[in-house]
Amino acid sequence: MSNLSVNQAANWHLPQPYNTRHVLFALIALLILAVSGVRMEVPRMVHDTVQGVGYAVGLADESPVATGVKRIAESIWPLRISEETEISRIENFDRENLPWLSRVEVIETKMQRMNTDTLRLEETIESKEVLIKPLGYLSHVLLKMLETLEMALWGTLLSVLLSIPLAYFAAANYAPNRFAYNLSRSTISLFRAIPELVSALFLVLAFGFGPIAGFLALGIHGAGFLGKFYAEDIENADRGPQEALQSIGAGKVKTLWYGVLPQVMPQYIAYTLYIFDRNVRMATVIGIVGAGGIGLELKGRFDMFNFDHVGTILVIIFLTVFLLDQFSARLRSRIL
DSSP states (O other): OOHHHHHHHHHOOOOOSOOHHHHHHHHHHHHHHHHHHHHTTHHHHHHHHHHHHHHHTTSOSOOHHHHHHHHHHHHHOSOOOOEEEEGGGSTTOOTTSOOTTOEEEEEEEEEEEEETTTTEEEEEEEEEEEEEETTHHHHHHHHHHHHHHHHHHHHHHHHHHHHHHHHHHHSTTTOSSHHHHHHHHHHHHHHHHSOHHHHHHHHHHHHOSSHHHHHHHHHHHHHHHHHHHHHHHHHHSOHHHHHHHHHTTOOHHHHIIIIIHHHHHHHHHHHHHHHHHHHHHHHHHHGGGTOSSHHHHHHHHHHTTOHHHHHHHHHHHHHHHHHHHHHHHHHHHHHO
16 A cells, blocks of 8 residues: 555545534524424423323323323213104104114203292103114215215316326426416416315305305315326436337327326326325314315314214224225225
8 A cells, every 4th residue: 555545545534424503503403393392382382291191191280281081081981873853854754664774763951940939949740752863874974974075086088188187298308388387387387286185165155055056166276286296206217218109200299198298107106096085084074164074064063062973983084094004004005
């Protein structure tokens, strides 16, 4: 080994991964987080959470958080799957032709009424006949969940249809001119910038309450994401097959069809499945503003403090999302 190599080896040192500028940047970031944390009441959140954990393990005498959680759990459980309807409110009720598994029961209710003679509250018992459907509310929630899935499906379909032309013109290597490229990119950004809940509010005003506003809101927002992902994959596709097709005279459309789509199709399927999964979850939220689906039922039951009904709805939503996730994973493994 030469003297020069020996001197270079002796003088070699590992450069420091962090310098003063990095430390200063980290301190500024921590300062910003500290100020923001106070505004977001993070210290109180930590204190209440620790107090709640201490109450759960017997180290604290009381905890508002633990008390609130316990009250919610007691209100939700047991879950409500049956449905009760007063017979007096059912038109043309036929006692001889009851729905499947249904039965008629007499329910007695104790009430306090003012006696006009003695001016004292007296306990009275009122009786009423009700039709009980053991699985009535569960079937109602399942139908609402089916409507939510249909909203997610149509929203995803609309997203794909809108994003295909947007992605073509938003890909720099396929856009016919700069104006079309900028217009498509701006449209994609606009669709992503408007949350589904906001667009659903305006669409409910235009189309009224129901699933139309719901799947339109999901479709428009999803088109912003799919348009961006589709366009970026077109731009990043391997240029070799495209150049080979162009060298034999293939136009842009044929080059895209035979040279790009076979490369990006697995990613496109994965993106689309993700948007569908996301739309199922978001469909439960936008229903709160009247855009159809199970979200509308959830808000109604929550406003009426029917927390046992709310618990049933939440369980159905969880099971649906879980099963959909399993289905999507299996479908991706088979296709991709």
